[in-house]
Amino acid sequence: MTSKDSNRKYGNSIYKEGLEDWIHSELVQRPFPWLKELEEKALQDRFPVLSPASGSVLAFLVSSWKPEYILELGTGYGISLFWTISALSSFAKITTVDREPQFIEITKSFLPKIGSNSFDLEFREGECLDILQEFLNSPVTQSREFLFVDCDKIRYPEVLEKILSQGRDRKLRVAFDNVLWHGRIADPSNQAPSDQAVRKVWSMIQDSKLSYTLFPVGDGILCFDFSQ
Numbered sequence: 001m002t003s004k005d006s007n008r009k010y011g012n013s014i015y016k017e018g019l020e021d022w023i024h025s026e027l028v029q030r031p032f033p034w035l036k037e038l039e040e041k042a043l044q045d046r047f048p049v050l051s052p053a054s055g056s057v058l059a060f061l062v063s064s065w066k067p068e069y070i071l072e073l074g075t076g077y078g079i080s081l082f083w084t085i086s087a088l089s090s091f092a093k094i095t096t097v098d099r100e101p102q103f104i105e106i107t108k109s110f111l112p113k114i115g116s117n118s119f120d121l122e123f124r125e126g127e128c129l130d131i132l133q134e135f136l137n138s139p140v141t142q143s144r145e146f147l148f149v150d151c152d153k154i155r156y157p158e159v160l161e162k163i164l165s166q167g168r169d170r171k172l173r174v175a176f177d178n179v180l181w182h183g184r185i186a187d188p189s190n191q192a193p194s195d196q197a198v199r200k201v202w203s204m205i206q207d208s209k210l211s212y213t214l215f216p217v218g219d220g221i222l223c224f225d226f227s228q
Contacts, residue, residue, distance in 0.1 A: 020051070020218075028052040031059065031086030034113050035079065041106075042077050049076060050150070050177065054218030055083035058148065058175065061223055062087035065173045067146035071135050072096040073128040073159065074150035078107030080177070084148065088118055097124045097131045097151075129158055136166040145170055150177040153194040156201045164208055173225035176201065180220030 030036065030052060042049040050058070062070070062084050068091075072081055075098035084094070098104055104123050111121070124131055128151040135147075147167075149159055156176065163174055181198040184190040205212055205222065212224040 020053070024052045028056055030055075032082060032113065034110070035082060038077060038079060038082075038110055042079070047077060050080045050083065051218035054177065054215075054221055055079060057215045057217050057221055059083045059087035061173065061175055061221075062146055063089060065144055065146055065225070066090065067173070068092055068143040070094045070146045070148070071131070072148045072150070073132060074098060074148075074152075075103050075107055075123070076150065077103060078110060080148060080150060081107060082110070082114070084146075085114060085116070085119060085121075091118055091120075093120045093122075095122045095124055095131070095135075097126060097128050099125065099127055101125050128152070129155060129162070132159060132162055136162060140169050143171065145172045147172060147174045148177070149175065153178060153181065154197045156197050157204065160201055160204050164204070164210075168226050171227050174223065176222040178219045179214065179222040180216065182219060 035052075035055075039049065039052075058080060066089060070084060070092055072084065072095070075081060075096045078096075081094070081096050096104075096107070104125060108123065128149075132147075147163070149156070151159070160176075163172075167174075179198060179201065181195060184192075184195050185199050185202070201222075205224065210224050212222060215221040215223065
């Protein structure tokens with residue numbers, strides 16, 4: 001596979017040409033062998049999805065946090081969801097949200113391949129901000145919660161604002177994908193609405209004084225958590 005093909009498959013890489021392809025083919029162990037089939041479908045459909053290296057990081061973030069409830073904003077083709085499920089060591093309730101019903105159907109078509117009942121999965125068709133607000137309005141419990149954000153990048157600042165203002169009393173770990181935005185945010189001449197939105201996320205998180213970690217894999221994963 002050429003680097004050009006990989007860029008269509010996972011989004012533009014921050015790595016030098018060819019290196020990320022090699023990492024994905026030689027170093028990253030997928031939790032389900034059929035994930036490659038789903039990646040190939042995304043490639044054929046020219047739909048960018050979470051890279052295998054990013055999926056591995058996401059699984060680590062889930063497994064080390066051991067959440068009892070997981071909310072995913074942006075189902076896409078389900079690849080991030082399947083990496084998340086692979087990391088569960090105990091029963092968890094999962095809600096995944098997308099406004100495009102065809103993406104939910106694609107994800108559902110691969111779900112029987114998992115063959116596990118260690119989770120309760122709910123698909124929601126709708127706007128991510130609305131479902132996030134429902135979640136933040138729910139009673140605060142002692143349960144560990146995990147939020148993965150991979151929705152419309154223009155909505156990222158609104159998502160983060162809600163989390164920072166309403167999520168601090170929860171045992172909540174948050175991960176945002178695409179925070180390096182194909183390297184575009186490093187060039188001030190890039191002023192598309194999505195460029196400005198991702199830059200604003202970085203400004204907001206730095207102003208918040210929260211401890212955070214940037215994982216520079218794929219298109220960049222930003223992680224922080226609130227814990228009681």
